[in-house]
Amino acid sequence: MKIELSRQIGRFRLDRLLLWALLLAAAFVAGRSWLAEHPEHDPWAPLDLNDPPGWATQRKLAALRTDPAECRAVLERSGVAFSALPAAGEGQCRREDRTVLVEAPLAPEPPASTCAIAAAFELWLRRGVQPAAEELLGSRVARIEHFGAYSCRRMYGRDTGQWSEHATGNAIDISAFVLVDGRRITVARDWADPGVEAGFLHRVRDHACKVFGTVLSPDYNAAHADHLHLDQAARGFGGVCR
Numbered sequence: 001m002k003i004e005l006s007r008q009i010g011r012f013r014l015d016r017l018l019l020w021a022l023l024l025a026a027a028f029v030a031g032r033s034w035l036a037e038h039p040e041h042d043p044w045a046p047l048d049l050n051d052p053p054g055w056a057t058q059r060k061l062a063a064l065r066t067d068p069a070e071c072r073a074v075l076e077r078s079g080v081a082f083s084a085l086p087a088a089g090e091g092q093c094r095r096e097d098r099t100v101l102v103e104a105p106l107a108p109e110p111p112a113s114t115c116a117i118a119a120a121f122e123l124w125l126r127r128g129v130q131p132a133a134e135e136l137l138g139s140r141v142a143r144i145e146h147f148g149a150y151s152c153r154r155m156y157g158r159d160t161g162q163w164s165e166h167a168t169g170n171a172i173d174i175s176a177f178v179l180v181d182g183r184r185i186t187v188a189r190d191w192a193d194p195g196v197e198a199g200f201l202h203r204v205r206d207h208a209c210k211v212f213g214t215v216l217s218p219d220y221n222a223a224h225a226d227h228l229h230l231d232q233a234a235r236g237f238g239g240v241c242r
Helices: 002-037 057-066 068-077 115-137 196-208
Strands: 082-085 098-101 141-148 171-179 184-186 214-216 228-231
Touching: 057 068, 057 115, 068 082, 068 098, 068 115, 098 115, 115 141, 115 171, 115 196, 115 228, 184 196, 196 228
Parallel strands: none
Antiparallel strands: 082 098, 141 171, 171 184, 171 228, 214 228
16 A cells, blocks of 8 residues: 555656646747747847847847947847948057947037947937937937047046046947927036926936946036946946946
8 A cells, every 4th residue: 555655646746747847848938939029038139229128138238348240230130320440549549349320310420439339329319318308308309419439548538547438439428419399408508407308318318327338427426517428338237327
């Protein structure tokens, strides 16, 4: 009787294991099918800027920081017009990756930056800037004014210390947004004022934190009182967003 009971218990355990295995297999198949329909959540699916942002988007963008070739493949896949310029500069200011978004609404003109900056800017424009402008200001953005991307210098223009991300074009400073209806919202004038303009600037700053490695605004220090500094340096988990 004890032997028979042991056999029954053994069969019960085996059946339970088989059931769990079948359930796990079914969940895996269903999961892969769901991910195929939602590539923005699939860490293995190629990044496409036309897809809505998902769980894996920020991780994929971060991976582009060290892979210019894949980054340019992302721009091509996403239908983003760009030009790849030859390398330039020397030493700490050597720029191997010089990418220009030829149709970006940047003024005075789209600057040469790293491809990682270009990809993040495009996604920020599509998913952050334009929706915020339409919702809060009732108009789309026609032009984004900037102070440049490349500047061969150390941080804060010092003679010593860490080199700025601008030294390799891995950053861009945004100063103002001009709407289709002609209104101009500037970081210097509107950041701290009460009203919808400040709400817009804070909204686009917060969204930039989802696609750039570091985002610095007037809330960070006086040196950024008139612009949003956006760069793609990897500075640990989450980067700096202020």
